[in-house]
Amino acid sequence: MTDQPNQTPPPLPDRPASAAAQEAAxxxxxxxxxxxxxxxxxxxxxxxxxxxxxxxxxxxxFDITFTRFITRRLASVFFLVGLVAIGIAFVFVFVGGLISGIGSLGWNLGGGIALILSTIIVVPVLAFFAVVVLRFVIESGVALIAIAENTERTAQNTQHAPAPRR
Structure with a gap:
C-alpha cells in the first residue's frame, strides 16, 4: 500500500464521542x-x-447469517460452568493430594510431608490462575463481540463520503 500525498483524510465528526453519548443517553x-x-x-x-x-x-x-451474536448473553453461563468445573477439579485434586501424602507418610516421611505441603500451596494457586484465565478468555470473547457490534453500528451511522479521485 502506497501513501498518496493528495488523498484527503476522512471527515471528522461534528462533536466528540462523549457529547454524542450523553445526548443519546x-x-x-x-x-x-x-x-x-x-x-x-x-x-x-x-x-x-x-x-x-x-x-x-x-x-x-439459529441465525444462519451470523448477523446477531449470542456470546454476550452466554458469557455469564460459561463463566458459572467454568467456575463449577474448576471448583470440582480443585476439590478432587486437593483431597487426592492430601490422601496420597498421608498414605506415603508411612513408608516415606519426607516425601509425604513434601506432597502434603505442595498440595496445600500449589493446588489453590493453580485454581486461582485457572479462574483468572477463564475470566480473561470470556472477557476477550465478549470484548471482541462488543467491538464487532460497535463497528457495525458505526458503519450504519457514518455518512459515506464520496471516494477521492485518483
Missing amino acids: AAQPETTPGIAGVDDTGVPRLMGELDDIGRGFMSAL
Whole structure:
C-alpha cells in the first residue's frame, strides 16, 4: 500500500464521542422496554420479560447469517460452568493430594510431608490462575463481540463520503 500525498483524510465528526453519548443517553428514556441503559461499551443491555429475551436468544442461535451474536448473553453461563468445573477439579485434586501424602507418610516421611505441603500451596494457586484465565478468555470473547457490534453500528451511522479521485 502506497501513501498518496493528495488523498484527503476522512471527515471528522461534528462533536466528540462523549457529547454524542450523553445526548443519546438523555434522549433515551430509562423506561424504554428492552433496554435498561448503556454500559461503558455503548451496547444496550437486555432487560424485560424472560420470554422476550429467550425468543431473541433462540432466533439469534439459529441465525444462519451470523448477523446477531449470542456470546454476550452466554458469557455469564460459561463463566458459572467454568467456575463449577474448576471448583470440582480443585476439590478432587486437593483431597487426592492430601490422601496420597498421608498414605506415603508411612513408608516415606519426607516425601509425604513434601506432597502434603505442595498440595496445600500449589493446588489453590493453580485454581486461582485457572479462574483468572477463564475470566480473561470470556472477557476477550465478549470484548471482541462488543467491538464487532460497535463497528457495525458505526458503519450504519457514518455518512459515506464520496471516494477521492485518483
